[in-house]
Each structure stands twice: as C-alpha cells, then as structure tokens.
Amino acid sequence: MRAIKRMIALGAIPLMSMTEVGMASSLLLPNAAQLAGRWALYPQQQQANACTLRLSASEGALDGDLACAERLLGIRPGSWLVTPDTLALVGGDGSTVVHFSRQGAGRYTWTSAAGSAVVLERVDN
Numbered sequence: 001m002r003a004i005k006r007m008i009a010l011g012a013i014p015l016m017s018m019t020e021v022g023m024a025s026s027l028l029l030p031n032a033a034q035l036a037g038r039w040a041l042y043p044q045q046q047q048a049n050a051c052t053l054r055l056s057a058s059e060g061a062l063d064g065d066l067a068c069a070e071r072l073l074g075i076r077p078g079s080w081l082v083t084p085d086t087l088a089l090v091g092g093d094g095s096t097v098v099h100f101s102r103q104g105a106g107r108y109t110w111t112s113a114a115g116s117a118v119v120l121e122r123v124d125n
Contacts, residue, residue, distance in 0.1 A: 029084050033057045038124050041069050044109070044117035052123070055080055062089070072118050073098050073110075087120065 036057035042050035051068030055061075060079040069089070070076040078092030086099040087108045100108030106122030 030082055032082065035082060035087065035122075037122060038064075040119075040121050040123050041072060042119055042121075043072065044119050047119075053077075053120075074112070089120075 032055075036055050039053045039055060040047065040050040041053055042048075051065040051072065053062060053064035053066075053069060056063075060081065062077055062080050066076055073089065075089075075091040075096045075098065077089040077098075078094070079090045081088050081090060083099070086101055088100065089098045090096070091098075098110055100110045100118075100120045103109050108120040110118050110120070112118065
C-alpha cells in the first residue's frame with residue numbers, strides 16, 4: 001500500500017509542474033504600449049454619456065476628461081496600471097484603485113458597490 005501511495009505522489013509532481021507552467025502562460029500581461037490610446041468610459045448601456053480618457057504608452061500617465069471619470073467612479077483617476085486580468089485606474093491620492101475586469105479585446109468592466117456597471121472600452125489603437 002505504501003508503494004502505491006509513493007508511486008501516485010511521484011506521478012503527481014510532473015503533473016503539478018505542467019499545470020503551473022500552463023496557468024502562468026495563460027495570464028499574459030499586456031504591456032502599456034498595447035493598451036495606449038483613447039478609451040471611452042461610460043455607464044453600461046449608456047455609451048452616449050461616455051468620457052474620453054487617454055492612456056499613455058508610459059504606464060501610469062493618464063489624461064482626458066478626468067472630472068467626468070470622477071462622476072462615474074467616485075474617484076478622480078490620476079494614473080493607470082495593468083495586471084494579468086484587470087486594467088486599473090488609480091486615484092490621484094494613489095490609495096484608491098478601481099479594477100476593470102477584461103471582457104474581451106479592448107473592453108473592460110467594473111461594478112460599483114451600488115451595483116452599477118461601468119465600461120472602459122478602447123476607441124482607437
């Protein structure tokens with residue numbers, strides 16, 4: 001019985017290694033240059049009320065209609081950053097972060113504590 005348990009354990013090690021490598025490669029981090037450009041920020045299904053933001057290729061640099069973004073998010077964004085599965089807008093104080101989840105190429109969404117969905121969508125490349 002002990003030999004069988006040992007064989008199972010030894011067989012599991014390569015499988016765990018392959019799984020870790022596979023998972024790590026599936027979380028490819030887009031770089032700032034890939035996300036740079038004009039983006040529309042708007043309440044879901046209200047694209048006519050969009051704010052325009054510009055994400056700079058220099059990660060962190062953000063400009064555009066920041067007052068409009070503040071009305072939608074509850075924070076005035078001062079910079080941005082990218083993670084494997086989110087694009088985050090960081091408040092001007094650096095302590096507040098709004099994480100937008102990737103919904104597909106060039107489209108991210110965030111849901112506020114009140115349940116309102118906000119879309120961040122690429123306007124151009």
